[in-house]
Amino acid sequence: MSDQLYRNRYGLDCDFRLETNDTLRRILSRRSHRRFTGEPVGEDLLRSLFAAAFSAPSKSDLQQVSVIRLTRREAIERIASRSRNVAWITGAPEFMVWCGDSRRIRRLAKWRGHPFANDHLDAFMNAAVDTGIAMQTFIVAAESAGLGCCPVSEIRDHVHHLARELALPDHVFPVAGLCVGWPASEGDVSMRLPQSVTVHENRYDDTNLLTEVAEYDRRREAARPTPPQAQRDVNRFGVTTDYGWSEHRTRQYARPMRTDFGAFVRRRKFDLS
Numbered sequence: 001m002s003d004q005l006y007r008n009r010y011g012l013d014c015d016f017r018l019e020t021n022d023t024l025r026r027i028l029s030r031r032s033h034r035r036f037t038g039e040p041v042g043e044d045l046l047r048s049l050f051a052a053a054f055s056a057p058s059k060s061d062l063q064q065v066s067v068i069r070l071t072r073r074e075a076i077e078r079i080a081s082r083s084r085n086v087a088w089i090t091g092a093p094e095f096m097v098w099c100g101d102s103r104r105i106r107r108l109a110k111w112r113g114h115p116f117a118n119d120h121l122d123a124f125m126n127a128a129v130d131t132g133i134a135m136q137t138f139i140v141a142a143e144s145a146g147l148g149c150c151p152v153s154e155i156r157d158h159v160h161h162l163a164r165e166l167a168l169p170d171h172v173f174p175v176a177g178l179c180v181g182w183p184a185s186e187g188d189v190s191m192r193l194p195q196s197v198t199v200h201e202n203r204y205d206d207t208n209l210l211t212e213v214a215e216y217d218r219r220r221e222a223a224r225p226t227p228p229q230a231q232r233d234v235n236r237f238g239v240t241t242d243y244g245w246s247e248h249r250t251r252q253y254a255r256p257m258r259t260d261f262g263a264f265v266r267r268r269k270f271d272l273s
């Protein structure tokens with residue numbers, strides 16, 4: 001049973017004794033959900049999930065995360081309408097935007113009469129990392145209650161509009177939106193790269209990367225083949241029989257995306273030097 005969880009996640013037989021408990025089983029079989037029943041999440045549950053999310057570790061205990069829960073449907077619709085790919089976010093009973101917040105500590109520095117002497121890339125990075133960790137803590141908590149979630153970074157495609165919609169001040173930036181609701185279907189486990197690629201011992205080593213990824217592509221396609229019509233950007237790259245995760249994702253990144261994000265962050269007064 002637990003070996004099957006491993007096989008579903010990695011497409012490989014498990015070559016060690018997989019330790020399991022409820023939490024591990026739930027994490028191993030987790031998946032993003034993009035379609036939801038209309039049932040509301042419930043205020044107490046939502047507040048409990050925020051309580052869990054903000055229990056996440058935080059760099060130097062600086063607590064540089066803010067989340068903006070959108071309760072006005074018109075605002076969610078305006079955000080969704082900017083991006084064809086994420087129109088589905090309007091179907092989620094809860095939608096929120098997780099933000100890195102370096103403003104709070106800077107205000108407090110002024111209040112306490114101290115210079116803020118760390119205005120460089122690390123300040124941005126720490127807030128971004130803390131936000132990702134808090135959001136994922138929220139997701140794990142939500143999934144433990146049977147909810148489904150999907151992060152949405154595509155809302156950053158129109159980051160200036162998003163920042164205006166959310167009234168984000170300087171030094172606060174959106175990391176990702178998050179849809180939350182009761183899943184409308186079971187969904188599918190998405191296969192991951194093997195540990196031979198992602199877990200390194202003592203030193204970084206990607207000698208066998210291409211062989212490993214070619215095998216991973218084959219495993220993934222065998223489990224869930226990509227139909228030719230689902231191949232990405234065929235006008236530019238054509239249809240290939242050798243399609244898989246690596247082809248899909250490198251086609252995706254062959255097009256520039258969010259090239260204005262650095263400028264947005266700088267305009268929000270981050271010094272990224």
Ligand SMILES: Cc1cc2nc3c(=O)[nH]c(=O)nc-3n(C[C@H](O)[C@H](O)[C@H](O)COP(=O)(O)O)c2cc1C
Nearest residue numbers: 030031032033150151152153154155176188189190
């Ligand atoms: C930071 C972040 C941003 C994401 N943004 C989007 C998004 O904009 N649109 C989307 O459909 N999925 C988005 N996802 C979900 C990923 O596509 C999904 O996690 C990935 O395909 C693996 O699938 P799984 O979560 O079901 O394992 C995002 C995930 C993360 C962690």
